[in-house]
Amino acid sequence: MRWHRFQAVGILLGTLVLCAPPAQGQIVSYLNSDGRRVFINADPTPATRKAKTSLRGFTSLAGAMPHTTQTPAASSPEMRAAELANRQKIEVMIREVSARYNVDPALIRAVIETESNWNSNAISRKGALGLMQLVPGTARQLGVDNAFDPKQNLDGGVRYLHTLLERYNGDLDRALAAYNAGPGAVDRARGVPRYRETREYVQKVTDSYFRPGSDRLPNAFNASRPIYRTVAEDGRVVFTNE
Numbered sequence: 116m117r118w119h120r121f122q123a124v125g126i127l128l129g130t131l132v133l134c135a136p137p138a139q140g141q142i143v144s145y146l147n148s149d150g151r152r153v154f155i156n157a158d159p160t161p162a163t164r165k166a167k168t169s170l171r172g173f174t175s176l177a178g179a180m181p182h183t184t185q186t187p188a189a190s191s192p193e194m195r196a197a198e199l200a201n202r203q204k205i206e207v208m209i210r211e212v213s214a215r216y217n218v219d220p221a222l223i224r225a226v227i228e229t230e231s232n233w234n235s236n237a238i239s240r241k242g243a244l245g246l247m248q249l250v251p252g253t254a255r256q257l258g259v260d261n262a263f264d265p266k267q268n269l270d271g272g273v274r275y276l277h278t279l280l281e282r283y284n285g286d287l288d289r290a291l292a293a294y295n296a297g298p299g300a301v302d303r304a305r306g307v308p309r310y311r312e313t314r315e316y317v318q319k320v321t322d323s324y325f326r327p328g329s330d331r332l333p334n335a336f337n338a339s340r341p342i343y344r345t346v347a348e349d350g351r352v353v354f355t356n357e
Contacts, residue, residue: 208265215273221332224323224329225323226272229319231245236263253275258271259271275294288306
């Protein structure tokens with residue numbers, strides 16, 4: 116009888132455990148703007164989205180987009196507040212570096228959005244780092260000791276973008292293509308190289324820069340572009356502004 120009583124109690128306890136509701140929270144962590152890792156309790160999110168992935172397969176002085184990462188679809192209030200505070204700090208830095216190198220702040224924002232999606236800790240598959248995706252060798256040439264430091268990264272990346280805009284006499288498409296694929300590729304192509312990755316990159320940055328509400332400076336890069344006439348191999352006449 117005693118054995119049967121213990122057996123019945125065991126079955127009852129097992130049933131209660133199986134029927135218990137699942138835990139409603141989990142511990143998540145993130146890096147704040149000071150580089151410290153913060154742990155908070157948050158509800159689990161059922162879905163994640165992938166960040167933009169770098170498609171570049173050639174050498175350049177700056178990276179295109181970060182490696183694939185997973186970001187919670189719905190962040191906690193603490194995380195949203197931390198992201199907002201970090202974004203505000205970056206905006207101040209953008210205005211400062213914009214004035215220093217005479218580059219439109221809206222263009223800097225468009226490059227950051229395309230390169231790293233505002234993730235100062237982004238790392239591409241090719242090893243490009245930070246907000247403006249500087250490869251380590253280029254970062255050293257630009258005097259950037261810590262590419263994950265937004266202030267250093269912005270100074271080096273915007274300074275490099277400024278030199279490219281000067282090199283190509285304000286031709287935005289060529290400067291952006293050189294930022295993505297390197298000046299050598301642009302010079303050889305005498306324009307935007309016919310790399311799919313580079314053309315998509317230039318398109319994404321310019322779409323972001325010229326979209327309504329980007330706050331770009333008036334008359335910036337509004338000069339008309341020359342039209343070039345070429346003859347294709349099949350005899351067709353092709354007109355292009357690249």
